[in-house]
Amino acid sequence: MYSIKIILHYLKLYKKQYFLLGIQMTVAFALIFIIRSSEISLELRQADAESESKVSFLVEAGADTDTKMLSELINRFIEENAEFGLQCIVNGNLYIVSSDSDISSLFGPFRLALQPCGEQITITYYDSMEMMKSMGNGIAYFTNILKIIMVIVTLVAAVGFTGYVMLTLLQREHDILAAYLCGASLKKLLFITGTELIAVGTFSLALGCGLGYILTPTMSSFGASGIGLYRITPQPEAFLYAFALLIVIYAIPILAYGVRMRLYDPLVQIRKEEN
Amino acid sequence: MLELKNINKSYHDGSTDIHVLKDLSLKAEKGTVLSIMGRSGCGKSTLLHILGGIERIDSGSYELDGVRIDKCTPAELTKIRSQKLGFVFQSYYLIKSLNCVDNVEVPLGYAGIKSKERRERAMAALEYVGMGDYAERSITKLSGGQQQRIAIARAIAASPSLILADEPTGNLDSETAETIIHLLVKLAEQNGITLIIVTHDDKVASTAHEQYILRDGMCVHA
Numbered sequence: 001m002y003s004i005k006i007i008l009h010y011l012k013l014y015k016k017q018y019f020l021l022g023i024q025m026t027v028a029f030a031l032i033f034i035i036r037s038s039e040i041s042l043e044l045r046q047a048d049a050e051s052e053s054k055v056s057f058l059v060e061a062g063a064d065t066d067t068k069m070l071s072e073l074i075n076r077f078i079e080e081n082a083e084f085g086l087q088c089i090v091n092g093n094l095y096i097v098s099s100d101s102d103i104s105s106l107f108g109p110f111r112l113a114l115q116p117c118g119e120q121i122t123i124t125y126y127d128s129m130e131m132m133k134s135m136g137n138g139i140a141y142f143t144n145i146l147k148i149i150m151v152i153v154t155l156v157a158a159v160g161f162t163g164y165v166m167l168t169l170l171q172r173e174h175d176i177l178a179a180y181l182c183g184a185s186l187k188k189l190l191f192i193t194g195t196e197l198i199a200v201g202t203f204s205l206a207l208g209c210g211l212g213y214i215l216t217p218t219m220s221s222f223g224a225s226g227i228g229l230y231r232i233t234p235q236p237e238a239f240l241y242a243f244a245l246l247i248v249i250y251a252i253p254i255l256a257y258g259v260r261m262r263l264y265d266p267l268v269q270i271r272k273e274e275n
Numbered sequence: 276m277l278e279l280k281n282i283n284k285s286y287h288d289g290s291t292d293i294h295v296l297k298d299l300s301l302k303a304e305k306g307t308v309l310s311i312m313g314r315s316g317c318g319k320s321t322l323l324h325i326l327g328g329i330e331r332i333d334s335g336s337y338e339l340d341g342v343r344i345d346k347c348t349p350a351e352l353t354k355i356r357s358q359k360l361g362f363v364f365q366s367y368y369l370i371k372s373l374n375c376v377d378n379v380e381v382p383l384g385y386a387g388i389k390s391k392e393r394r395e396r397a398m399a400a401l402e403y404v405g406m407g408d409y410a411e412r413s414i415t416k417l418s419g420g421q422q423q424r425i426a427i428a429r430a431i432a433a434s435p436s437l438i439l440a441d442e443p444t445g446n447l448d449s450e451t452a453e454t455i456i457h458l459l460v461k462l463a464e465q466n467g468i469t470l471i472i473v474t475h476d477d478k479v480a481s482t483a484h485e486q487y488i489l490r491d492g493m494c495v496h497a
């Protein structure tokens with residue numbers, strides 16, 4: 001297809017401008033993807049935490065702790081309070097005592113029961129929802145910073161895009177007239193130039209979301225705590241969000257471009273160039 | 276065969292009306308070369324744009340090879356430009372980012388001709404205008420006369436039946452102008468193409484089979 005050959009020709013000819021435009025858009029889309037994924041992940045995790053709001057007691061053994069005694073003391077406590085259905089999971093030097101029932105009232109007696117182990121151990125009261133919230137705060141804070149960056153990048157990209165669209169048209173007017181005189185319809189020429197812009201936009205969207213997909217998990221580190229990572233996972237919905245933003249932000253310049261091309265008058269252009 | 280019958284064309288410029296072409300009639304048999312001269316602003320370019328289907332007429336009729344051009348839709352006009360017309364202008368209208376042969380291929384490409392045949396026909400057209408060795412050269416490195424040859428090769432590449440030339444030698448020195456005009460006339464005669472040349476130059480006009488002067492909105496024999 002000849003049109004494709006011409007589209008590729010101009011993509012190559014204006015590769016520097018298209019490259020810069022593509023980078024701006026890619027960064028904007030990657031940020032949008034990460035931010036949106038983080039926000040959705042935050043909501044999901046918090047909902048999880050709320051649905052199974054759980055209190056656990058964490059016991060961290062020190063280097064010189066008599067772990068045998070600690071285990072015995074914990075097991076005895078579990079037996080003594082059998083009606084609560086307590087369980088203990090051991091993970092290295094960490095002992096996690098939890099139950100499906102509400103055990104918040106047991107924390108005092110639990111500490112008391114472990115007193116024979118001395119100062120070597122640290123006992124913490126762990127509320128999964130509270131914990132999730134405080135870990136989430138770190139991520140939410142960083143997400144907000146990213147949002148500001150995103151707004152700036154997106155605005156710059158949109159302004160750059162509009163400017164670029166108008167510049168392209170100015171640079172192209174001569175070539176468009178030449179092609180028109182050679183028998184190309186204005187519709188086809190509008191299609192060719194429009195396709196270049198859409199190609200760059202689509203490619204950036206794919207690349208940006210791909211990049212966002214890879215980078216999203218790194219957001220977890222802003223919500224790390226002693227007992228684990230706050231999971232931030234890429235969300236497919238974030239792609240739709242980026243896509244919607246592409247349409248909202250770039251619809252205006254593309255529309256302006258279409259209108260400008262519709263108004264393109266070969267006669268005006270001939271008179272401009274012949275004189 | 277080309278026939279204009281009593282065409283009129285006016286422009287409205289603010290409050291004033293400029294009646295450029297008044298009941299103009301013109302006829303050209305296939306393969307003839309016509310020259311049109313006239314004062315600046317008398318409407319020569321306007322006439323050429325009408326013949327090229329770029330400009331609409333207010334009244335009258337325009338028939339080319341049995342088709343009423345003045346009744347055509349924009350889509351039909353595009354097809355006619357692609358299949359029947361070739362343009363040669365003072366400022367060439369070449370695409371600077373394409374090399375010579377790719378420029379000649381443009382009308383063939385938009386006419387939907389496949390790449391192999393496109394290349395063959397473009398090369399043949401380049402040979403015809405004596406620019407065969409310049410196929411892969413950049414347009415920007417050619418002289419004015421060479422650029423006009425490329426433009427002529429492009430105009431004939433799609434085998435049109437009518438070539439419209441608006442001051443084709445306007446940017447060239449007299450010697451180059453003469454060879455370019457002889458080239459145009461030769462290819463019109465050899466290929467049965469109707470050629471209409473608008474010019475300010477008596478010498479250029481005198482190479483045509485029929486010479487006209489555009490005066491008071493009408494074409495009269497010189």
Ligand SMILES: Nc1ncnc2c1ncn2[C@@H]1O[C@H](COP(=O)(O)OP(=O)(O)OP(=O)(O)O)[C@@H](O)[C@H]1O
Pocket residue numbers: 286287288293295313314315316317318319320321322
């Ligand atoms: N779009 C337009 N609006 C108003 N007037 C126009 C328009 N186009 C052309 N004209 C007028 O029509 C007349 C004919 O113009 P045209 O360009 O055909 O002249 P020309 O014979 O080609 O002149 P030249 O030899 O200088 O090229 C001029 O008076 C010009 O000002």
Ligand SMILES: [Mg+2]
Pocket residue numbers: 319320321441
């Ligand atoms: Mg003129």
